[in-house]
Amino acid sequence: MGSQLFFPRGFFLNGIDSGIKDRKKRDIALIYSQVPCVAAGLFTKNRVKAAPVVISQKHLRNGRAQAILVNSGSANACTGNRGIEDAKTMAYDLACQLGIRKEDVLLASTGVIGRFLPMSRVKQGIKKITKTVGNPSKPEFFTEAIMTTDTTPKIISSQFLTQNRKRAVICGLAKGAGMIHPDLATLLCFIITDIAIHKRLLQKALMEAAETSFNSLTIDGDTSTNDSVLILANGRVGNRPINSENRDFLKFQNSLNEVTRGLAELIARDGEGATKLVRIIVNNAKNSLSAKKIARHIASSPLVKTALYGSDPNWGRLMAAIGSSGIRIDPQRIDIYFGKLQVARNGQPTSYSEMKAKRILKKKEIEIVIDLKQGTSGAKVYTCDLTPDYVKINSCYST
């Protein structure tokens, strides 16, 4: 990994301004592969699903896709049959322009819920962006166009050598910021790779990678209507297609995990109004499910998150959150650490230095470790602090 970016062969990315957003900002984004890809996806578990989610799920049934069309500025959610028709039109128009099948188009939208898309602008935008196919790929314009309240673009890439010594690349591009909560897919994330892989294994690897990244991430406990994680594999590496959990599969899985975890950290760091990246680590739980539930519960507590914002070593709020997570615990055995500084032993205060604790909590990255002393399982969850800026950003979003 590292800071250098790699891009898989055979993909074109771009983002343009079509006028969906009032201000002059990129708002339509495209990923296009020269050849049809094996494809997989994870989607929001919210029962209120946006139209692009409904259409993408349908188009993904055969495990094949060639393009992803994204718009920001409007979520096309809570828009009923008209929203579905609009999404279908987007897929159809793009397919016509690119000369591919409309079932090979996946869609994603982000923005305000409950507004219809300005379809004449969207249609113009599709024309405009397809005309740029063939020009140099512009991943930086793509990430710009999918941003809403994000303050930074989010791209992570990773590469590995296959058994037959070919270099394969995975690149993930995401938007995050608000409305992020662990529940399968939890944001917009698009992953492209040039490996050749069977669709069943691609879906399996994606689910596995999401479990310790996007599903271990919470900004504000809200789950969006539009969350989607989509992956396209175009096979341009020329490896023997991965069709079992062989060595190439394991290498692919590791690289994919790196990409998704890296994106999860970038998203937590850029949580709406966030000033700190926080890792909540729960150790020695009875099982990993209960470890994760406790870690998530802590990561969702406004009282914990506001204390972290204020660098206030108020570990009692951690105890209160652990106790109300619904998991049976023994309060009298719990140890709590800020970084390496132990602040509670067996559920009671240690004689730690408050100054030291404050110094640790003032950092831009904070690790909170909970030792339950109940078993051997653990979990790690990413989150951020809750700040006055979070409130400001979200108190005037739609208008």
Add this chain to the structure above:
Amino acid sequence: MGSQLFFPRGFFLNGIDSGIKDRKKRDIALIYSQVPCVAAGLFTKNRVKAAPVVISQKHLRNGRAQAILVNSGSANACTGNRGIEDAKTMAYDLACQLGIRKEDVLLASTGVIGRFLPMSRVKQGIKKITKTVGNPSKPEFFTEAIMTTDTTPKIISSQFLTQNRKRAVICGLAKGAGMIHPDLATLLCFIITDIAIHKRLLQKALMEAAETSFNSLTIDGDTSTNDSVLILANGRVGNRPINSENRDFLKFQNSLNEVTRGLAELIARDGEGATKLVRIIVNNAKNSLSAKKIARHIASSPLVKTALYGSDPNWGRLMAAIGSSGIRIDPQRIDIYFGKLQVARNGQPTSYSEMKAKRILKKKEIEIVIDLKQGTSGAKVYTCDLTPDYVKINSCYST
């Protein structure tokens, strides 16, 4: 009810400054009945229970009590055996000073978690406050002494005539503000009445009253380690003790409901940093449990609560919260109203006036109505908006 306050006979209340809090503020409070009372209580479901909760639960087993001792400034939670010993000492010292049984003392504490009580000050405080017994009762000092981040004291009273034409009074005194979430007991609340009633029926009435008040209230989704609702009935009315669900019981229940609902509204209105009281009303659900779950989920959503703060008619966030509540709903049937203004019909936007919607949301009291069109059950939940002040208050509480 109304704004006039009534107090039941035979109770003495006071609050004094004992130096637990750094600044000169009342921090020890007492309720004392001239005669032993029938008593009942509801306590936090948090698995991390404060020492006063453990002791009060034990002392309540026989359904009898004569005094309630409360301190603010320190929660005596996460303090292990030393905390339990400190709580026992408080009950013992008070009992000695008042000449009553220590088992007839109930305790409650509120403040920072994970700090030991400054016991020499507490002991001095107990001496000081018991010396005032016999002076005129000071309920306003009592409510002052139990406040932490509350900005206003919270007292509600109600009276009714028993079948034998005697006037009975119920008076409730509470603290709220943060860490309030529906889960049985959810705050500190002390209710006194001069009715005579059997202990089983007193407990039943209290649970019933809590269900539509404290259990229908959420400020920030956090559940405290100390939440307690205690009720004392001293029988000074001289009615025939209520020992069945007769007419007197129904009158008592109605009055008690008035008191607890009134307190719940006062608490929501005075939520930490709150500028608005919000009532979330879910109608026509399949059953009342699912109605309540959806209403609570909406009331806990930071995105909904920040939009309400900003008077932003972003009803899509309501849809997203409804969809992620875990209850099976049909998004295409949902109607949403801000007050009487319908903003969504069958899950889609109506052509409502945004200015009108903003005007409604700018009021100090907001009613949001969700019509699920699934059945005939409903629920009402009280909450408040999420503001920059909530974050400020909670980012520097312990230090």
